[in-house]
Amino acid sequence: MSADLRERAWAAAASVSDPEIPVLSIADLGVLRDVRMDGDAVEVTITPTYSGCPAMNMIQLDIETALAVAGFAKVHVTSVLSPAWTTDWMTQEGRDKLRAYGIAPPVGPAGRRALFGQDVVACPRCGSTHTSRIAEFGSTSCKALWRCEACREPFDYFKCH
Amino acid sequence: MIVEAPASPLARYALRRADDALILGHRLSEWSAMAPTLEEEMALSNMALDLIGQSRALYTYAGEVEGKGQSEDDFAYMRREREYQNILLVERPNGDFAQTMLRQFFFAAFAYPYWLAMMRSTDATLAAIAAKSEKEIAYHLRHSSEWVLRLGDGTAESHRRLAEALEELWPYTGELFAVLPDETALIAAGVAVDPDTLRGEWEATVRAVLERATLAMPSGGWMQQGGREGRHSEHLGHLLAELQYVPRMIPGATW
Numbered sequence: 107m108s109a110d111l112r113e114r115a116w117a118a119a120a121s122v123s124d125p126e127i128p129v130l131s132i133a134d135l136g137v138l139r140d141v142r143m144d145g146d147a148v149e150v151t152i153t154p155t156y157s158g159c160p161a162m163n164m165i166q167l168d169i170e171t172a173l174a175v176a177g178f179a180k181v182h183v184t185s186v187l188s189p190a191w192t193t194d195w196m197t198q199e200g201r202d203k204l205r206a207y208g209i210a211p212p213v214g215p216a217g218r219r220a221l222f223g224q225d226v227v228a229c230p231r232c233g234s235t236h237t238s239r240i241a242e243f244g245s246t247s248c249k250a251l252w253r254c255e256a257c258r259e260p261f262d263y264f265k266c267h
Numbered sequence: 268m269i270v271e272a273p274a275s276p277l278a279r280y281a282l283r284r285a286d287d288a289l290i291l292g293h294r295l296s297e298w299s300a301m302a303p304t305l306e307e308e309m310a311l312s313n314m315a316l317d318l319i320g321q322s323r324a325l326y327t328y329a330g331e332v333e334g335k336g337q338s339e340d341d342f343a344y345m346r347r348e349r350e351y352q353n354i355l356l357v358e359r360p361n362g363d364f365a366q367t368m369l370r371q372f373f374f375a376a377f378a379y380p381y382w383l384a385m386m387r388s389t390d391a392t393l394a395a396i397a398a399k400s401e402k403e404i405a406y407h408l409r410h411s412s413e414w415v416l417r418l419g420d421g422t423a424e425s426h427r428r429l430a431e432a433l434e435e436l437w438p439y440t441g442e443l444f445a446v447l448p449d450e451t452a453l454i455a456a457g458v459a460v461d462p463d464t465l466r467g468e469w470e471a472t473v474r475a476v477l478e479r480a481t482l483a484m485p486s487g488g489w490m491q492q493g494g495r496e497g498r499h500s501e502h503l504g505h506l507l508a509e510l511q512y513v514p515r516m517i518p519g520a521t522w
Binding site: 157241245 | 309312313314315318320396400406
């Protein structure tokens, strides 16, 4: 019974999408950390991608709404910092969805890069690795702006973090 | 309604680091809609957002440690200038682009090894904040050092401006390594990092980038101080006037 409830609560929370990248759910992204039942109350734990991610407040509201719609009256959402989120937590499904959406998924495992180093990023449209970075900071904290030299299309790259 | 300085040394320590991040983040946000290119507009706003996010986590933690129900907003909006304990470097006005980028570079070249070392703090919350912050600051360091190179090794005009910025900002770098009396016990307990242990790495980073930027590394000299004790330049008051105006005029406002 309670395992069943927990499954339903997880499914409801996991249905929430990232407001900045609506093609990804917070489960794909690895932002949804845990869903627990405490009697009839739901305890949801999430973790921010970046310290200043402005989507976190909205994600919290969306989780509360999704759970209310699923019939859970008591919901408590907590944000935890540790262990720190990394792009390694993004599911393979999430990476595939990103690419289909036109955003290059993070390349390889998250790790420390040399001060002036750069990733090799494949174009999400034509697959060419003949690409170059236009700007390290993009339209959101988690993205950089790149350009494909083969098909000439600019694209967003979800930074390895 | 004015929030006094916390009594707990740990809360005070977190607050000082939060003040550095908030004030520098606010300064960078002043570039919004004023940056020279769209890419730089986004870079400066992204860096501002990272720093303000870091300050929020640190203010929230200071409030938890102090245990008097103070929120991040109370600390940010309801303290007077003298209660702010950020270093003077971060309150320096933006000036021209060379000054903004050199200020960012000096700060990030310290903050990067600082947060890396703080990941081993015996305080679990500070270690968690550090693990997020170091990744973000790594970008700031890379971005600002690329600009220092471009400006220093660029045109005669960009070189002149960077050289002027170096002369002006250098005396504010000494305070990066200041330790207050109430911090020594935290350092001994492994909660805080002794900034002096980071001096070698900071100098090596700064020297390497300045030399590639065709500028000589200044040596020592007289250093400004006072921010950590709450003695600020005239610039902080003007910054706080803008930062704190709305919550003071309309306390508890929501939208």
